[in-house]
Amino acid sequence: KIPTKWPLTPDEYKRYGRQMIVPNIGIQGQLNLKNSKVLIIGAGGLGCPSSVYLAGAGIGTLGLVDGDIVELSNLHRQILHSTSSVGMKKVDSVISYLKKLNPNVRYVAHPHHLTPQNAAEIVSGYDIVLDCTDHPTSRYLISDTCVLLSKPLVSASALRTDGQLIVLNSPPLPQGNPEGGPCYRCIFPKPPPVDSVVSCGDGGILGPVVGVMGVLQALETVKYIVAGGNSGEGNSMLLFSAKGTTGFRSLKMRKRNAKCVACSSASELTLEGLKEMDYSLFCGVSAPVSVL
Amino acid sequence: KIPTKWPLTPDEYKRYGRQMIVPNIGIQGQLNLKNSKVLIIGAGGLGCPSSVYLAGAGIGTLGLVDGDIVELSNLHRQILHSTSSVGMKKVDSVISYLKKLNPNVRYVAHPHHLTPQNAAEIVSGYDIVLDCTDHPTSRYLISDTCVLLSKPLVSASALRTDGQLIVLNSPPLPQGNPEGGPCYRCIFPKPPPVDSVVSCGDGGILGPVVGVMGVLQALETVKYIVAGGNSGEGNSMLLFSAKGTTGFRSLKMRKRNAKCVACSSASELTLEGLKEMDYSLFCGVSAPVSVL
Amino acid sequence: MSSENTIPILVEFTGGLEMLFGDERKHKLSIPSKDEQGNAVNIGWLVKYLCDKVMKDSRKEMFVLDGHVRPGILVLINDADWELEGEASYALLPNDNILFVSTLHGG
Amino acid sequence: MSSENTIPILVEFTGGLEMLFGDERKHKLSIPSKDEQGNAVNIGWLVKYLCDKVMKDSRKEMFVLDGHVRPGILVLINDADWELEGEASYALLPNDNILFVSTLHGG
Ligand SMILES: [Zn+2]
Numbered sequence A, B: 001k002i003p004t005k006w007p008l009t010p011d012e013y014k015r016y017g018r019q020m021i022v023p024n025i026g027i028q029g030q031l032n033l034k035n036s037k038v039l040i041i042g043a044g045g046l047g048c049p050s051s052v053y054l055a056g057a058g059i060g061t062l063g064l065v066d067g068d069i070v071e072l073s074n075l076h077r078q079i080l081h082s083t084s085s086v087g088m089k090k091v092d093s094v095i096s097y098l099k100k101l102n103p104n105v106r107y108v109a110h111p112h113h114l115t116p117q118n119a120a121e122i123v124s125g126y127d128i129v130l131d132c133t134d135h136p137t138s139r140y141l142i143s144d145t146c147v148l149l150s151k152p153l154v155s156a157s158a159l160r161t162d163g164q165l166i167v168l169n170s171p172p173l174p175q176g177n178p179e180g181g182p183c184y185r186c187i188f189p190k191p192p193p194v195d196s197v198v199s200c201g202d203g204g205i206l207g208p209v210v211g212v213m214g215v216l217q218a219l220e221t222v223k224y225i226v227a228g229g230n231s232g233e234g235n236s237m238l239l240f241s242a243k244g245t246t247g248f249r250s251l252k253m254r255k256r257n258a259k260c261v262a263c264s265s266a267s268e269l270t271l272e273g274l275k276e277m278d279y280s281l282f283c284g285v286s287a288p289v290s291v292l
Numbered sequence C, D: 001m002s003s004e005n006t007i008p009i010l011v012e013f014t015g016g017l018e019m020l021f022g023d024e025r026k027h028k029l030s031i032p033s034k035d036e037q038g039n040a041v042n043i044g045w046l047v048k049y050l051c052d053k054v055m056k057d058s059r060k061e062m063f064v065l066d067g068h069v070r071p072g073i074l075v076l077i078n079d080a081d082w083e084l085e086g087e088a089s090y091a092l093l094p095n096d097n098i099l100f101v102s103t104l105h106g107g
């Protein structure tokens, strides 16, 4: 029914018109978004705001990974769950909301925790990944998987009144190519001591602080997709603090580490080997796989 | 049923626990939030993210002012409306969502545009105001009203890939007190030429850009309420740009203008006079009152 | 570029104002240190200079009205409101950063 | 405070690390320009100095492990990753800004 010279439906022109007229987006940018597949790992304080803005923007396929269920203590910051969703799987709760906002997106629920065994299979179906998780074990696993599968990774974290954001493995060049962007292990070769790892559950978190970081993840993802890949401006980390005067600070980060055990030419990491990795042991935690 | 020595219900401890353990919040901060009345003017691209994080945080009373109805072209950025809400009043759509997230908040719908005639009556019922509107006429009206009623004003705006945020009239001291924070007219004594005013409808807007600004409005509001008023760190304006490298910049702004027609000792503005003001004429637009 | 008779400054435009200046946000300029009367150049002089020499758009009134920066544009001197620094009469110093911000109204 | 034998620097802590240093984010310090061997002081020296003289918390291992900044802390020299500047061997210059960032994991 739609003439082929119109690449979008009339409804899509109406729905996305206000973003398509932004300079450097246009029809091509919108088509890039429509043709993209984005995976969000973690449907909590970061996953809620990032997924809702990506769904609104008209991503083609949006996958969500999380094995947790909604708890009352989540609701002050995980703003897509409703009070009646307490006890539901988080991914189901989020997707049921997103469908109402924008039914044009294809939503894929992965209602399990990410593990070394399932990570490559899940991530391989997507073009770009958002790390919205809560623990170093998952952050190393996600980064390693993205390196092995050449996927860019938009990573954010938050605690109390602070937030951090970095786009990793961008451009997502193969292992051993020094022109690729650094991975999580380039920046953090060794895991932090267990005592220094504080979760939002233990340390507390202000809702709008993690909210800002999640929305910024969506923004970096949209920019990456619209530009058709990394714009090559160099690696930076964004720090945010709501303590005292609200402030942001941009830091210039290193390139790929020539000795990185994941992304360098010295790396022995393979998709086969990934399945045998023990991230809990590596991070020194005796926690079960479900923390991932 | 609840022992009086517990100022919050067991459910409230569970719901807000993760934010109450953040340093400087605590029970007192949570009680400040519960006892506060916040007015959000505009239920669009800024009003959606700011209202959802304020509702999540446990504000006591949340009022929403907007006379518009939901359109399909809103949905890419106004993330609390659903596709089936197209045609509904925006305030009703937003409040029906917020009730599901947090039923403990008292929501007040003001499903009309703000006008010089109704502004003082509406604003006087609240402690702090968020300007989430879309036009200079409403921005001057809201600022004048806040000056006359001594309410702090958290003002944000966004267009294309840029955003701006400033907390005005903070501390909200009476007209003529030079220690009060500047008002919108202190910063912008004269309205911009009509040709230079571009709305999101005409200029376009990226969803996560206006989203970040709205979440930051919620954050500034929470900080203000938790601290029991302005922390007195001086007036700054936050600029945000998503063009090229995503960046924030903090600018040091002037104090109250000693000749300001609204907040200075020279001001002749009164609550009676406000009702006779013609903001459309002042801004040089021939638009009807409904643009407000 | 720099000599005893010129000073280097960085001029920036944001909030859409950059569209009037070739869509470039940052302009590194080398400007004369003195005006035609031999006075140190100030922001008022710079605004006229930008309008005459740097602006690419013909709609001068989108930047300057009646000889002043038009209403709705904030001027920042080294990230501080120019009202704190003497406004148009502020004398430019080497490496000053002058930022022009067009106010946004959208939401 | 400053003299020929001392240099002024600004040390900052964020990401929760400030809690180990009296809950102060910014520390303006005046440090000796030479160490005991007469060499220019570097970041390695500074880390030990912070641990010995500035840190208020007794849990030294939350900042230094095995003589190095503990894993999970980023060191920034004038807002650039210290890996770009020579890491612990970077010799401090007057007015340098040294930022220690504890990585966050929450979401
Ligand atoms: Zn690496």
Ligand SMILES: [Zn+2]
Pocket (backbone or CB within 6 Å): B182, B183, B184, B185, B186, B187, B256, B257, B260, B261, B262, B263, B264
């Ligand atoms: Zn004023």
